[in-house]
Amino acid sequence: MSDVPAGELPETEKPVTGHGRAGRNLKAAIGVGVGLVGLVLASLLIWRAAFVGLVVAAMLVGVVELTRALRAGAFRAPLVPLLVGVPAMLVLAWTRGPTGLVTGFLVTVLAVLLWRLGDGPAGYLRDASAGVFVALYVPLLAGFAVLLAVPDDGVARVLAFIATVVCSDVGGYAAGVLFGKHPMAPSISPKKSWEGMAGSVLACVVVGVCLFTFTFHEPWWGGVVFGVALALSATIGDLGESLIKRDLGIKDMGNLLPGHGGIMDRLDSLLPSAAVAYLLLSLLAPV
Template sequence: MTPDPDTGPIPLVGRQPAPPSSRRGADVRTARPPVPAPPTAEPADDPATVEAPAAVAPATGEAPTTGAPATVEAPVPTSTTESIGAVLVPGARKSGRAGRDMVAAIGVGVGLGAVILVSLLVYRPAFLLVLGAAILVGIVELGRALEAGGARAPLAPVLVGAVAMLGLAWTRGTSGLVVGFLLTVLAVLLWRLGDGPEGYLRDASAGVLVAAYVPLLAGFAVLLLVPDDGAARVLLFIATVVGNDVGGFAAGVLFGKHPMAPSVSPKKSWEGMAGSVLACVLIATPVVTLALDAPWWGGVLFGAALAVTATIGDLGESLIKRDLGIKDMGNLLPGHGGIMDRLDSLLPSAAVAYLLLAWVAPV
C-alpha cells in the first residue's frame, strides 16, 4: 500500500515548539499554523448572509461591490440641469432665488405690457387680436403638454372654437360666449369619433379641458372690454394680476419662510401671499374708485379676490406641470416659459374680475 504523500507538519492546537536551529533564518510566518478561533466564537455564517462593513466607493464613482448597499441620493441640480421631482431635466434656465432669469423676465414683461397698453389705448378692437393670438398659442402649448401624459386633445375644433368664442363674446356678450363654448365641446366630441373608440374618453376629456381652461376663461376678458370704459376695466384687471406677481415675489424673497404648497410650488410662501394681497389692494382700490366711480370697499374686495384667484391659477398650472413632469408649458418667452405660463393667473382672474365689476361697478 502506497503511503500518502507528505502534506507538511500537522498543526498543533497547543503551544508550538521553537523551530529548528537550521531554519532559524527562514521566515517563520510561512510555517506558523493558523490560530484557532476562541472557544466561544460561533462558526462562520454562510458568506451569502454575512453583512460586511460598508465599503468606501472608489474615486471613479462606481458603487461598492461589498458591504451595505450604497445610499441613493436625489439628483442635485447644476447650472445646466434642473430637478423636477426625482429627475434632472437638461437645459434649465439660469435663475436666481426666484427661479427665473430676472433680466430676461423683466424685459419680456415690459414688452408684453407695452403691446397690451398700446392696443387698449389706441384702438380697443386691436386688443382682441393680441388676446386671440395669445389664446391660440396657449391652446397649442397646453395640447402638446397633455400629450406627455398620453392624452391627445383634438386641437383643430378647439382652435376654431376659440376664435368663435372670442368673436361671439365681443358681439353677443355672455350668451354668445356660452353658445360658442357649447358648440366647441360638441365639435370636440364629434371630431374625436374619427379616431375610433380606443382612448376616446381620455382624448375627448382633454379637449374639453383645453376649451374650458383657455378660450372660455379668456372670453371674460373680452366681456370686460365691451363697455365704453372697457379699456380701464381690462387695464385694472391686468394691473392687479401683475401686482399679485410683483408683490408676491418681493415679499417671498424678503420674508418668505413658510411654504404654501411645497409639493406643488416650493418657492411660494404665505408671506409672499400676504404681499400679493397687499399689492393687489393698493393697485385696485384707487383705480376702482377714480376710474370706475365705485366705492372704496369695492376696490379692496376686487384686489383681495384677484390675489386669491391669481394664486390659485398659478398653483393649478404648476400642479398640471408637476403631474406631467415638465418644467414649462413652452419656451416662447425667455425668462417666463411659454404663453400659458403667463396666462395661468390671468385666465381664472378674468372671470372673477368680470363678475365682481358687474356688481360693484355696473355699466
Template sequence: MSTSSAADRPGRSGPGTEPLPRHGSGTPRSAETLGRPGAGRPGPGGGPDRQADDTGPVPIVGNRPAPPLRPVGNRMPPAGAATDGAAPPDGAAVPGDDRVPGDDRVRGDDAGPGDDAGLEDDAGPGDDAAPTSTAMPRPEVAELPTTERPAGGRAGRDLRAAIGVGVGLVALVVTSLFVWRPAFLAVLTVAILVAVVELSRALGAGRFHPPLVPLLVGTLAMEGLAWSRGPTGLVVGFLLTALAVVLWRLGHGPAGYLKDAASGVLVALYVPLLAGFAVLLLVPDDGAVRVLAFIATVVASDVGGYAAGVLFGKHPMAPSISPKKSWEGMGGSVVACMLMATPFVVLWLGGPWWSGLVFGAALAVSATVGDLGESLIKRDLGIKDMGNLLPGHGGIMDRLDSLLPSAAVAYLLLSVLAPV
C-alpha cells in the same frame, strides 16, 4: 528521498514563477482565497499574497495583483473596496480607478486644465450649473421636482430677457387698449390660440391628445361671439366647441377616446372660455380701464407675493404643488392688490370706497389659485414650462396662468361693484 526545486516548495518563489501556497493537505489554493482577509500567511520565504507591512491581502484580479488603492478626489475608498479575486464585471468600478462607471471624464486631481465639468469638490457654494449628459446631477438639484429645477442662471431664469419681454408685453397691451380696442381683441385672440397649442402639446407628455383643430376653431368662435353677443354668445361658443371636440375625436377610434375627449373639453374650458371674460370686460365704453384694472391687479399680486415671500416667507402654502409659495407671500399679494385696485375701481370706475379692497383681495386669491392650478398640471405632467416662446418666461400659457381665472372673477365683481 526525492529532491525538488525551489519553485516546487510551498511558500518559495522561483525565477519566473508565481506558485500558489498549498493547504496543509497539499491541495493548491485557488486565486479566490488569496483575496480574502486573513487567508494564506506568508511562508518561510515570503508569499506573494500579502504586502510586506501586513496591512491586508493584495486582491488578485485574474492572475495579477490589482493596483494599490488611490484616493478619489479628497477621499479614500472604503476599507472593503477590494475585489474577491475575480475580475470586476464590465462597467464596474475597480479599486484605484478614479473614473465613475460609464463616465470617461477624469475626476479629482487628475482633471486637466480647462475642464469645467461640475465636479463635487470643485463646485463653489451656490453653483447650480446644469450637469453634462454623463455627469450625475448635484444632489440638491436632483431632489427638486422637475417644475422647481433651475432653468439657467443663478436665479433659475435669464433675468434680463425676462424683464425685457415683460416690458414689451406691457407696452403692447397698453398701446392696443388705448389706441384701438379691437386691436387688443386681436392681440388677445392670437395669444389664446398659441396658449391652446402649448397646453395641448404639453398634455401629450401625459399621453393625452386633445383634438387641436376643433379647439382652434372654437377659440375663434368663442372670442368673436363674446365680443359681438356678450355672455350668451360666449357660453354658446363653449358648448359648440365641446360638442365639436367630442364628435371630432370619434374619427380616431375607441382607443383613448375618453382621455382625449375629456382633455379637449378641459382645454376649451381652461383657456378660451376663461379668456372670453376678458373680452367681456373690453366691450363697454370704459372697457380699456376695466381690462387694465384687472391686468394691473394681477401683476401686483405676482410682484407683491414674490417680494413678501423672499423677505418674510417661512410657512409653505402648498409644498407638494409649489414649494416656493408661502402664506407670507400670499399676504403680500393681498396688500399689493388692494393698493393697486383701489384707484382703478374707486376713482376711474366710480365704485364705493371699499370696492377696491374687495376687488383686490378677490383677485389676489384667484391669481394664486390660477398659478397653483397650472403648477399642479405641470407637476402631474413632469414638465417645467408649457412652452419656450417667451425668453425668461416660458410659454404664453405660463404668463396666462394667473390671468385666466382672474378675468372671470374681475368681470363678475365689476358687474356688481361698478356696473356699466
C-alpha cells in the same frame, strides 16, 4: 404673469449670474414682460378691436402649447376643433356678449366630442375630456377678458384687471423673498409662502381701493373685495398650472418667451382672474 410666481421663498444657493432666485433670466424676462405690456396697451388705446385680435392670437398659441404638454400624460386633445373654436368663442364674446361666449364654448365642446369619434373608441373619454378641459381653461376664461373690453370704459376695466394681477405677482414675490418662511403648498410649489400670499393680498387691496375710488368712482370697500378676490384667483391659477405641470412631469408649457417659458406660463394667473374680475366689476362697478 410675472417671471417669478408670487410668494416664493428665497433660495439658499447663490443664483446663477444673470438669473433670479427662480432660475429665470430676469433681464430677458423683464424685457419680454415690458414688451408684452406695451403691446396690450397699444392694442387697447389705439383700437380696442385689436385687443381682441391680440387675445385670439395668444390663445391660439396657448391651445397649441397646452395640447402638446398634455401629450406627456398620453392625453390627445383634438387640436383642430379647438383652434377653430378659439376665434369663434372670442369674436362671439366681443360681438354678442356673454351669451355669444357661452354659445361658442358649447359648440366647440360638441365639435371636440364629434371630432374625436374619428379616432375610434380607445381612449375616447380620456382624449375628449382633455379637449373639453382645454376649451374651458384657455378660450372660455380668456373670453372674460374680451367681455371686460366691451363697455365704453372697457380699456379701464381691462387695465384694472391686468394691473391688479401684476401687483399680486410683484407683491407676493417681494414679500416672499423678504419674509417668506412658511411654505403654502410644498408639494406643488415649494417656494410659495404664506408670507408671500399676504404680500399679494396687501398689494392687490391697495391698487383695488385706488382703482375703485379714482377710476370707477365706487365705494372703497369694493376695491378691497376686488383686490382680495384677484389675489386669491391669481394664486389659485398659479398653483393650478404648477399642479398640471408637476403631474405631466414638465417644467414649462413652452419656450416661446425668453425668461418666461411659454404663453401659458404667463397666463396662469390671468385666465381665472379675468373671470373673477368680470363678475366682480359687473356687480360692484356696473356700467
